[in-house]
Amino acid sequence: MDKPVFITSRKHATHLRHDWTRDEAQALYDLPFMDVVFRAQGVHRANFDPNHVETASLLSIKTGGCPEDCGYCSQSAHYQTDVKATKLMDREAVVATAQRAKEAGASRFCMAAAWRNPKDKDLDRVCDMVSAVKELGMETCATLGMLTRDQAARLREAGLDFYNHNVDTSPEFYGHIITTRTMQDRINTLAQAREAGLKVCCGGIVGMGEAVEDRLGMLVLLANLPAHPESVPVNLWNEVKG
Structure with missing residues (x-):
């Protein structure tokens, strides 16, 4: 070799x-x-x-009730957890949180929503949030689930800098943690984000019962994407009750 x-x-x-x-x-x-x-x-x-x-801050702008069955996530509607589903936050509350994050030293603000994919009426509101946070002088990031080409373009026009969409694990282990969305679905969303001119934040999770080979497989997958992610989060799964 x-x-x-x-x-x-x-x-x-x-x-x-x-x-x-x-x-x-x-x-x-x-x-x-x-x-x-x-x-x-x-x-x-x-x-x-x-x-x-660089420091970043993340806010869940819509929590719980997600139709996906990701085995690591307490926000999934498939499991009995202590997470209470909430509606999409108001723009003013999101901007106020972003302002506090900036004052605390964060330069990037990420908005996360527990969706399979955003509905257009909800995306309108998210775009308003993105534009408002951008006006604070911060980099903007969002993680909203799967995107269509048009939705990715609308987010970019609103001022979004980064789109987070993780591959989670290796292609071989993927089916053990989620069945409602394929790995190809994730790759397609990354491509839509790229085509719209968004930077990509894409990584995964370790500690879900995967083998070392799966961790390596995830890294090889990321390294061989047509364009490398600008940010690669590697999250450590911490199992908690509820």
Whole structure:
């Protein structure tokens, strides 16, 4: 097996790859931890200010009652949880929360709604929220479920910067955690967001019973997308009662 190619400078960073293999991902995983940290620091310093940290704040603008059956989520209507479904928040309340987040140091504000996909009448209200938060001088992000091409374009026109839509896990493990939406559905939404000119926030979750191979599979999937996500959240699932 050929040795993996590592990005260690801005020169190399201009040749980002989209053809990573599972074997290469496994080779990285098998490296001593501090070697991985060292290599990651090299990539970071080659592409970003090493002493700059961006902070973001997220608000659930519509909580609970989601028709999806994601096994990790207490907002799913398929399970008996302690989460009470709420209606979509008012624009004024969202903007007030964003203002407080900005005053606390956040530069990006994400608005999340527990939907399979937004209805057009609800999207009108979300677009108003996005425009208002943008006027505060903050980057805007939203996670609203699946999008059509037109919906993605409307969000972009409203001033949305980032769209969050995670792949959650590897293609092989995906069916163990959700059955109401396919992995291809997720890939399609990412493509719609890209086509509209939105930046993409896309990652997954670890700790759901997946194997190491599934974690690597998720990373390979992300690395081989036509365009790499600008942000890759890796969430640790913390199981709690209710």
